[in-house]
Amino acid sequence: MSGSAGMPGMYGTDPEGAAFLPAHFSPGDRVRVRAAIPPGHVRTPWYCRGRSGVVERLCGAFANPEELAYGRPGLPAQPLYRVRFQARELWPDYRENAADVVEIEIYQHWLETAPEDRP
Amino acid sequence: MSEPHDHRHGRDDEDSVSYYRTMEIAVRSLLIEKGIFSAQDVRRTVEAMDGRNYSRGARVVAHAWQDGAYRARLLANGTAAVEELGMQVGPLKLVVVENTPAVHNVVVCTLCSCYPRMLLGLPPDWYKSREYRSRVVREPRAVLADFGTALPADVTIRVHDSTADMRYMVLPMRPPASAGESAAQLERRISRDALVGTAVIDR
Structure with missing residues (x-):
């Protein structure tokens, strides 16, 4: 987690008062999954790391499972997106229908603006 | 020794x-x-x-087949639409994905075995197998063929990797032969695998 806890205006809070991070991306945004290899419990599949896709929807904010796995609260909650990848982006040698897609749930801290869309 | x-x-x-x-x-x-x-x-x-099985999921699908307004609510917010029928979804959010003549959906959890247990019961052994989990994102048509499911070549396959807090159920296409049937008759046509997307309902 970033060490920004306590910065005013940084987090929102849900009706129960739990902190969540604001969503940085909207449906239709092109994003890339960070090509990171952190140790420990990770819920971003290996096969999409470093790959680009399009945000299909924002699912809400959820406690970070990479923190929950170690008995920590996982707050502020991370926005969770469904990202749509072309199968050929994931597998350059994909042999089935070129229009096929894979949708994967990815937490915001794993996403960055796709390189070709950066200002 | x-x-x-x-x-x-x-x-x-x-x-x-x-x-x-x-x-x-x-x-x-x-x-x-x-x-x-x-x-x-x-x-x-x-x-x-x-003891839980896919009968709850079948009830949801049969209802959506009979009631277009309910179908729209189910696709917009799966959790709320299932609760409308008096069933509890629990803490995980349900996303219902609709098969059409142009798009076929199939569900997997490549990381473990996440499955909409509240609607379908315990996942079958093949759903948890390393083979299904690794192959269906890589060559979905070949995997569907192993299940005896053949799709037209121009259909787009959408694989849903259930990696976090959502759970997915497929809303299969209603077979044309079922016109005018009661909810109970429709439910009998629905199979578990059609709700995961490894099968279609063709009779």
């Missing part, structure tokens, strides 16, 4: 007291000793989990 030999049969799992099995037994025994719950509660819960 002579050299190691191969018995060619599976080992009984209960012979292996693994790290996590030991931890589960220890935690369960402590909770029972402290009176948090009883052994009877554990037995009852396991029995309820084992």
Whole structure:
């Protein structure tokens, strides 16, 4: 987690008062999954790391499972997106229908603006 | 002892007291000793989990087939639409994805075995297998063919990797032959695998 806890205006809070991070991306945004290899419990599949896709929807904010796995609260909650990848982006040698897609749930801290869309 | 030999049969799992099995037994025994719950509660819960099957999912699909407004609500917010029918979804959010003549959906959890248990019961062994989990994102048509499911070449396949807090159920296409049928008749046409997307309902 970033060490920004306590910065005013940084987090929102849900009706129960739990902190969540604001969503940085909207449906239709092109994003890339960070090509990171952190140790420990990770819920971003290996096969999409470093790959680009399009945000299909924002699912809400959820406690970070990479923190929950170690008995920590996982707050502020991370926005969770469904990202749509072309199968050929994931597998350059994909042999089935070129229009096929894979949708994967990815937490915001794993996403960055796709390189070709950066200002 | 002579050299190691191969018995060619599976080992009984209960012979292996693994790290996590030991931890589960220890935690369960402590909770029972402290009176948090009883052994009877554990037995009852396991029995309820084992007894649940895809009939709840079939009920949701049959209702969506008969009521277009409900279908739209189900696709917009799966959790709320299922609760409308008096069923509880639990803490995870349900996303319902619709098959059309142009798009076929199939569900997997490549990381483990996430599955909409509240609607479909316990996942089948193949859903948890390494083979299904690794292949269906890589060559979905080849996997569907193993299930006897052939799709027209121009259909787009959308694979849903259930990696986090959502759970997915497929809303299959209603077979044309079912026109005018009652909810009970429709439910009988629905198969578990059609709700995961490894099958279609063609009769």
